[in-house]
Amino acid sequence: MTKIDEDEARRHRIKMAKRKAVQDAEVAGKTIAEKGLLIVNTGPGKGKTTAAFGLALRMLGHGRRVGVVQFVKGAWHTGEKDAFAAFGDRVAWHTMGEGFTWETQDIGRDIAAAEAAWAKAVELMGDPSIGLVVLDELNIALRYDYLDLGKVVDALKQRRGDLHIVVTGRNAKPRLIEAADLVTEMGAVKHHFTAGVKAQKGIEF
Ligand code: ATP
Numbered sequence: 001m002t003k004i005d006e007d008e009a010r011r012h013r014i015k016m017a018k019r020k021a022v023q024d025a026e027v028a029g030k031t032i033a034e035k036g037l038l039i040v041n042t043g044p045g046k047g048k049t050t051a052a053f054g055l056a057l058r059m060l061g062h063g064r065r066v067g068v069v070q071f072v073k074g075a076w077h078t079g080e081k082d083a084f085a086a087f088g089d090r091v092a093w094h095t096m097g098e099g100f101t102w103e104t105q106d107i108g109r110d111i112a113a114a115e116a117a118w119a120k121a122v123e124l125m126g127d128p129s130i131g132l133v134v135l136d137e138l139n140i141a142l143r144y145d146y147l148d149l150g151k152v153v154d155a156l157k158q159r160r161g162d163l164h165i166v167v168t169g170r171n172a173k174p175r176l177i178e179a180a181d182l183v184t185e186m187g188a189v190k191h192h193f194t195a196g197v198k199a200q201k202g203i204e205f
């Protein structure tokens with residue numbers, strides 16, 4: 001073990017006391033006790049959807065129900081879908097998308113799917129037993145103008161005061177970013193796909 005002399009311990013105590021004072025002052029400055037947050041996970045790096053499900057888990061831990069709408073149906077059956085199924089009706093899970101636009105190649109079908117998904121989202125947002133709604137890949141539906149941006153942003157802004165909403169997907173629209181309380185941009189520093197590694201079970205799906 002490293003030996004710490006008296007002097008060093010005293011300097012550390014003073015430094016930490018100062019830091020605590022700064023921290024306490026910062027906490028005292030926060031006056032809004034509770035607020036339903038509009039959260040956006042965007043950017044080119046990995047982790048947008050998985051971070052949203054991390055919040056879902058956190059909310060479930062507090063005994064609140066969670067709603068999930070997936071706007072783009074992925075190619076794979078995902079592990080998280082089965083894992084959340086174990087929570088029974090505490091999770092309302094709806095995969096509504098038709099797959100990526102370059103896979104369906106049918107714009108009419110994509111728009112109809114996006115509208116059906118949005119209708120489900122509105123329904124979940126109106127359910128008072130739900131504490132968090134995850135709108136996975138809603139940004140993709142907005143990017144391709146499958147949904148009316150103004151209508152969607154207005155509805156998200158008018159959420160219940162105690163409802164948290166997470167929107168995921170690359171290329172979040174500036175208007176959505178402006179309306180949000182918390183926006184995280186995932187940066188792609190390095191990704192194994194570039195090195196030719198296929199999607200891994202438990203990591204990608
Ligand atoms: P995840 O679902 O793993 O949290 P994500 O939601 O951030 O990922 P999406 O844009 O939804 O990312 O893409 C879904 C898939 O694409 C995931 O399997 C992910 O591993 C992969 N992916 C994400 N970022 C990159 C990247 N920068 N390069 C290549 N593939 C990526």
Ligand code: MG
Nearest residue numbers: 048049168169
């Ligand atoms: Mg995603």
